Amino acid sequence: MSPRLARLLTRLYPRLWQERYGDEFEALLLDGRGGPGTLANVICSALCEHLTPTQGGDMNRDPNSFSAILKHPSAFLPLAMSVAALAVIGVAATYSIFHYGHGLVREPDEGTAAHLWQLLMAGQLPVLAFFAIKWLPRAPRPTLCVLVLQAGGVLAAMAPVYFLHL
Amino acid sequence: MRSTRNVVTAENDGNPGHFSDPPLLVLASLASGPKHGHAMIEDIVNICGTRLGPGTLYGAIARLEQQGWIEPLAPEERRRPYRITADGLRVLRAKLTTLQQFTKAGWKRLEAL
Numbered sequence: 001m002s003p004r005l006a007r008l009l010t011r012l013y014p015r016l017w018q019e020r021y022g023d024e025f026e027a028l029l030l031d032g033r034g035g036p037g038t039l040a041n042v043i044c045s046a047l048c049e050h051l052t053p054t055q056g057g058d059m060n061r062d063p064n065s066f067s068a069i070l071k072h073p074s075a076f077l078p079l080a081m082s083v084a085a086l087a088v089i090g091v092a093a094t095y096s097i098f099h100y101g102h103g104l105v106r107e108p109d110e111g112t113a114a115h116l117w118q119l120l121m122a123g124q125l126p127v128l129a130f131f132a133i134k135w136l137p138r139a140p141r142p143t144l145c146v147l148v149l150q151a152g153g154v155l156a157a158m159a160p161v162y163f164l165h166l
Numbered sequence: 167m168r169s170t171r172n173v174v175t176a177e178n179d180g181n182p183g184h185f186s187d188p189p190l191l192v193l194a195s196l197a198s199g200p201k202h203g204h205a206m207i208e209d210i211v212n213i214c215g216t217r218l219g220p221g222t223l224y225g226a227i228a229r230l231e232q233q234g235w236i237e238p239l240a241p242e243e244r245r246r247p248y249r250i251t252a253d254g255l256r257v258l259r260a261k262l263t264t265l266q267q268f269t270k271a272g273w274k275r276l277e278a279l
Contacts, residue, residue, distance in 0.1 A: 021224055027244035028203040028220050038219055045221025054228040 001034030009039070012046035014053055064139035066146065074131035075146050078124040082153030085120040088113050089160045114166070121157060124150075185214045188226035193235060193250060193258040200239055200249035203227070230254065 006029035010022050032038055069075055092113035096102065128150060135143040160166070185191070195201060195209040203223055211217050218226075227248060230236040235254030239247045250258070 017228070021228065023244050024203060024241065024246040025220065025224055028223075031204045032207075032220060041219025042221040045219070045225050048225065049228075054225075054232060 001029050001032055001038070003030060005034060006030050009042045009046070012043060013049050017049050017054065064142060066142040069135055069139060069142050069146055070149075072131075072135075074127055074134065075150075078128050078131070078150045079153045081120045081124040081127075082150070082157040085117045085157040086160070088116045088120065089157075089166075093160075117157075117161070121154070124154070184216050186216055188218055188222050189230055189235075190258070190261055191216065191218065192223070192226045192230055193254055193261075196236055196248060196250040197255065197258060200247040202242070202245040202247045204245070206248075 003026075006026045009029060010018060010026045013022070013025075029038075029042070092111075128147075131150075132143070132147060135146070191210045191213070192206060194213060195206045198209070201209060203220070207218055207220075207223060227236065231238065231248070233253075235251055235257055236248045237251050239249055241247075
């Protein structure tokens with residue numbers, strides 16, 4: 001197989017895979033015959049590698065990276081709860097507009113939506129604390145980024161309550 | 167483990183007897199000593215007549231390495247040899263034992279026909 005084609009085929013693979021196996025794979029392709037069967041085989045395998053990337057070996061992503069940390073339940077749950085709290089306000093406002101002809105107003109009886117919002121906001125505090133205690137010592141920088149994101153979520157959920165004086 | 171559907175090149179098509187379990191073939195090949203990719207392909211052809219495509223071979227190598235059943239050695243120029251680990255040998259023995267039982271049972275049934 002020509003060096004150019006071998007390089008091109010190797011580039012079909014994900015970047016991390018290329019970093020780990022690229023050199024030796026290219027050398028293997030150069031040793032081979034490179035017929036249509038080989039081309040099809042490499043293209044299919046590269047596609048599989050994109051769909052189900054190989055983990056492990058030297059290709060492991062840094063477990064303390066921002067994206068890896070964000071995948072932990074204690075990182076994404078508070079965000080999900082903030083989004084849910086925001087959605088509760090949205091649903092309550094929409095319901096109020098359609099049934100009473102006006103948006104949300106402050107009432108002495110807070111109602112189900114308000115209680116749900118309070119539960120969601122208060123419920124994420126222990127999760128946030130657990131996340132900060134667990135991850136800040138291990139990976140301060142990405143953990144701070146996730147905490148900023150979570151704080152943004154909390155502020156976004158609190159904004160309508162503050163601005164609409166609910 | 168990755169699907170073993172497209173595991174051989176076109177030249178194996180039409181051969182009803184070809185065996186195609188790339189991870190097992192790689193483990194069996196490395197059982198006779200460390201080898202790099204091209205040597206593995208040729209060795210596997212000698213073992214059972216199956217010629218693995220380069221993509222299939224490296225798919226199997228990556229997953230076997232991930233499972234700790236093979237390990238890379240220092241590269242020789244651009245070629246990197248691999249060797250089977252103790253865990254890999256244990257897995258190979260277990261798989262071959264299962265295959266042996268399966269083969270025995272299959273032959274018995276064929277003989278009874």
